[in-house]
Amino acid sequence: xxxxxxEVIEKARKTxxxxxxxINTLHEIQRMFGNFVPPEAIEVISEELKxxxxxxYEVLTFYTMFSTKKRGKYVVRVCESLPCHVEGGxxxxxxxxxxxxxxxxxxxxxxxxxLETTSCLGLCGVAPVIMVNDEYFGNVTPEKVRELVKKxxxxxx
Amino acid sequence: xxxxxxLVSVDSNSVLLGARHFLNYLRDLVYDHNLGDVVEILxxxxxxxxxxxxxxxxxxxxxxxxxxxxxxxRTIFEEHILKGxxxxxxxxxxxxVKSSVEIERLTQETRVVLKNVGEIDPTDIxxxxxxxxxxxxxxxxxMRPEEVIEEVKKSGLRGRxxxxxxxxxxxxxxxxxxxxxxxxxxxxxxxxPGTFKDRLIMEGDPHSLIEGMVIAGxxxxxxxxxxxxxxxxxxxxxxxxxxxxxAYEYGFLGENILGSGFSFDLKVRLGAGxxxxxxxxxxxxxxxxxxAKPRLKPPYPPTYGLFGKPTVVNNVETFxxxxxxxxxxxxxxxxFGTPSSPGTKVFSLVxxxxxxxxxxVPMGTTVRDLVFRFGGGVEKGRQLKMVQTGGSAxxxxxPDKLDVPLDFDSYGxxxxxxxxxxxxxxxxxxxxxxxxLTVMQFFEHESCGKCTPCRExxxxxxxxxxxISRGQGREEDLELLREIxxxxxxxxxxxxxxxVPVPLLSILDNFEEEFRAHIGAERCPVGVCEFVRTSKKLKxx
Numbered sequence: 225x226x227x228x229x230x231e232v233i234e235k236a237r238k239t240x241x242x243x244x245x246x247i248n249t250l251h252e253i254q255r256m257f258g259n260f261v262p263p264e265a266i267e268v269i270s271e272e273l274k275x276x277x278x279x280x281y282e283v284l285t286f287y288t289m290f291s292t293k294k295r296g297k298y299v300v301r302v303c304e305s306l307p308c309h310v311e312g313g314x315x316x317x318x319x320x321x322x323x324x325x326x327x328x329x330x331x332x333x334x335x336x337x338x339l340e341t342t343s344c345l346g347l348c349g350v351a352p353v354i355m356v357n358d359e360y361f362g363n364v365t366p367e368k369v370r371e372l373v374k375k376x377x378x379x380x381x
Numbered sequence: 382x383x384x385x386x387x388l389v390s391v392d393s394n395s396v397l398l399g400a401r402h403f404l405n406y407l408r409d410l411v412y413d414h415n416l417g418d419v420v421e422i423l424x425x426x427x428x429x430x431x432x433x434x435x436x437x438x439x440x441x442x443x444x445x446x447x448x449x450x451x452x453x454x455r456t457i458f459e460e461h462i463l464k465g466x467x468x469x470x471x472x473x474x475x476x477x478v479k480s481s482v483e484i485e486r487l488t489q490e491t492r493v494v495l496k497n498v499g500e501i502d503p504t505d506i507x508x509x510x511x512x513x514x515x516x517x518x519x520x521x522x523x524m525r526p527e528e529v530i531e532e533v534k535k536s537g538l539r540g541r542x543x544x545x546x547x548x549x550x551x552x553x554x555x556x557x558x559x560x561x562x563x564x565x566x567x568x569x570x571x572x573x574p575g576t577f578k579d580r581l582i583m584e585g586d587p588h589s590l591i592e593g594m595v596i597a598g599x600x601x602x603x604x605x606x607x608x609x610x611x612x613x614x615x616x617x618x619x620x621x622x623x624x625x626x627x628a629y630e631y632g633f634l635g636e637n638i639l640g641s642g643f644s645f646d647l648k649v650r651l652g653a654g655x656x657x658x659x660x661x662x663x664x665x666x667x668x669x670x671x672x673a674k675p676r677l678k679p680p681y682p683p684t685y686g687l688f689g690k691p692t693v694v695n696n697v698e699t700f701x702x703x704x705x706x707x708x709x710x711x712x713x714x715x716x717f718g719t720p721s722s723p724g725t726k727v728f729s730l731v732x733x734x735x736x737x738x739x740x741x742v743p744m745g746t747t748v749r750d751l752v753f754r755f756g757g758g759v760e761k762g763r764q765l766k767m768v769q770t771g772g773s774a775x776x777x778x779x780p781d782k783l784d785v786p787l788d789f790d791s792y793g794x795x796x797x798x799x800x801x802x803x804x805x806x807x808x809x810x811x812x813x814x815x816x817x818l819t820v821m822q823f824f825e826h827e828s829c830g831k832c833t834p835c836r837e838x839x840x841x842x843x844x845x846x847x848x849i850s851r852g853q854g855r856e857e858d859l860e861l862l863r864e865i866x867x868x869x870x871x872x873x874x875x876x877x878x879x880x881v882p883v884p885l886l887s888i889l890d891n892f893e894e895e896f897r898a899h900i901g902a903e904r905c906p907v908g909v910c911e912f913v914r915t916s917k918k919l920k921x922x
Contacts, residue, residue, distance in 0.1 A: 244607075244650065244668050244669060244670055245670065246670030247650070247651060247652075247653055247667065247670055248650060248651055250653070251612060251651055251653065275670065279671070282671075282672055283670065283671065283672055286655065286672035286673070286829075287612075287652075287653030287654045287655050287672070287673075288653070288654035288655065289612050289613070289653040289654035290653055290654075304819070304822070304823070305574035305575070305773065305819075305823060306574055306575065306732075306769065306773060306805060306816065306819055306820060306823070307574055307575040307731040307732055307803075307805055309816075309819050310732050310733055310805070310807050310808075310811055310816075311732065311733065341826075342613070342654070343572060343574060343654075343656055343823065343826070343827065344572065344573070344574035344575060344576070345613055346393075346571055346576065346577035346579075346580045346611070346613075346614065347393060347394055347397065347577065348574075348575050348577055348729065348731035348732075348737065349394035349577065349731070349737045349738050350394050350397050350398060350737075351731065351732075351737075353397075355613070358615055360393070360397055361397065362394065362397035362398065363397070363398070363433070
């Protein structure tokens with residue numbers, strides 16, 4: 225694992241100025257582990273980039289796209305900004321919470337889904353919008369998101 | 382060139398409506414019929430306004446179709462391409478596509494920012510060059526840097542990110558700062574809810590942005606640039622990276638650009654989900670690998686920016702205006718818009734409006750024109766209740782202010798902000814208290830926590846609005862909210878907290894009656910808020 229992390233860091237260094245590669249590196253490492261950055265990796269990053277451990281944690285917990293906790297196989301993010309809200313966003317949130325049986329920030333017991341909120345994704349032309357991992361879904365309705373969840377459940381089996 | 386060209390919009394919004402799928406299906410049809418030599422299928426950016434479908438245009442006939450299903454693609458193929466007649470069922474009403482929507486005031490030739498969006502293949506630099514791409518850079522490199530700055534100053538271009546600071550002045554400050562290294566940053570951290578113009582500009586015409594940045598670099602004496610883009614903008618990131626690669630290949634980036642002796646390097650840096658990173662000094666902190674917390678100003682970035690060096694930070698739309706100004710001159714640019722805010726503005730039309738999308742109009746266009754003429758009015762035949770202009774940090778206005786012309790002075794003069802150019806249309810089934818609560822929840826979530834007026838003020842505003850929306854509001858609550866807004870506005874550390882009063886006071890002032898009607902009432906007057914009638918104490922977060 226250490227080697228894989230070092231490889232990512234080496235690659236990032238090639239495009240680096242000085243201290244400007246931490247966030248891009250964290251994106252890469254997070255992708256490598258699925259959707260979180262584990263403590264072991266944080267230590268390697270801190271040593272290699274010569275950034276104090278506290279700073280790496282500060283960055284990881286400041287930005288909403290990063291997680292230090294293992295998340296579900298599918299991270300479902302719902303836009304809660306006003307443009308989605310006025311187009312039925314509230315019903316989407318309700319449908320997802322009901323269908324998944326969890327609240328924001330939680331993961332289903334089977335480890336499949338984590339529900340999160342996101343601010344505007346810049347896809348307001350097809351609001352309301354949700355994201356599953358790095359895929360977007362626009363013009364969603366409560367029925368559509370329920371179907372989507374059921375489909376993902378089926379795929380995971 | 383093949384006799385027939387089919388353009389399909391594959392911007393991020395259209396993709397969600399099936400654009401990729403339709404594109405592949407059309408390619409299959411053309412292939413199956415052996416028409417590969419006759420029909421060219423090209424991908425392009427947003428064609429402006431998408432009424433719940435993908436826009437496909439066919440050249441040279443200049444016909445626009447709206448495609449919703451595979452069946453529609455087949456119909457267009459069989460009718461238009463095979464039989465040479467129009468598939469009338471799918472024809473887009475002329476008034477709904479950009480080439481005609483804007484023709485009244487802004488003809489095709491004078492589209493400034495969106496000149497190439499929806500017209501060219503963004504992944505092919507040669508298409509950009511064929512439309513005068515990088516000509517402005519060549520022209521600028523033959524001018525002296527001061528002359529470039531003078532031209533931008535004369536044009537009156539003001540920052541399109543929302544603050545409206547004169548771009549030429551910003552450049553001049555940076556040029557005058559003495560340093561061994563300077564930087565040019567593009568703020569593509571488009572986080573203002575409802576704004577997606579920068580996304581569509583970058584996806585549809587990435588080279589205009591690159592060209593604008595290189596010109597800025599030459600003008601201020603910077604040799605390095607960064608585009609800071611939201612981590613969530615997956616499609617746009619790929620398109621930008623590809624465009625940068627091509628610009629290097631063609632010698633518009635890198636060493637000794639066009640033999641001028643001037644060198645410029647450009648890189649992409651990703652955000653990771655933080656609204657406040659759109660504040661210029663927070664953005665700089667983020668590129669430096671730190672949490673996006675704003676710095677104390679002054680010093681401003683033109684003297685102390687990235688890595689402590691003089692730095693220009695401009696919005697995507699601002700940079701895209703630059704090549705047009707250099708190529709056509711400041712006087713040409715000033716022929717659009719208003720004297721204090723020359724040029725055009727790209728607006729994002731969102732919410733309960735018939736035609737959602739982006740539209741480019743001269744500065745000084747009224748809210749009414751944007752909502753009704755370009756947006757087609759309110760969806761589902763409902764009544765207009767209010768419009769939020771300028772984004773979440775913008776103003777809520779009622780129908781009485783629809784005739785305000787939007788430019789950088791409209792906030793000072795009429796209390797209607799232009800901000801990042803959002804026109805969020807809200808119909809009459811929505812409740813002012815619920816909307817104010819949603820906006821304040823957004824601010825509470827995005828507050829970085831550095832200063833008390835913003836961190837605690839937004840939290841208290843959410844608590845009070847929550848209680849009003851549950852039917853437990855108190856008489857003094859409206860005054861309290863006003864005081865919180867005033868304090869956040871005056872005492873916050875950065876522009877984010879300072880902008881809290883803009884939405885909060887405007888909705889309180891313009892819809893005060895509706896707030897009052899929630900207090901001491903039995904139910905929400907609009908039927909949106911769910912009143913809680915228990916003696917249980919309100920849970921405070």
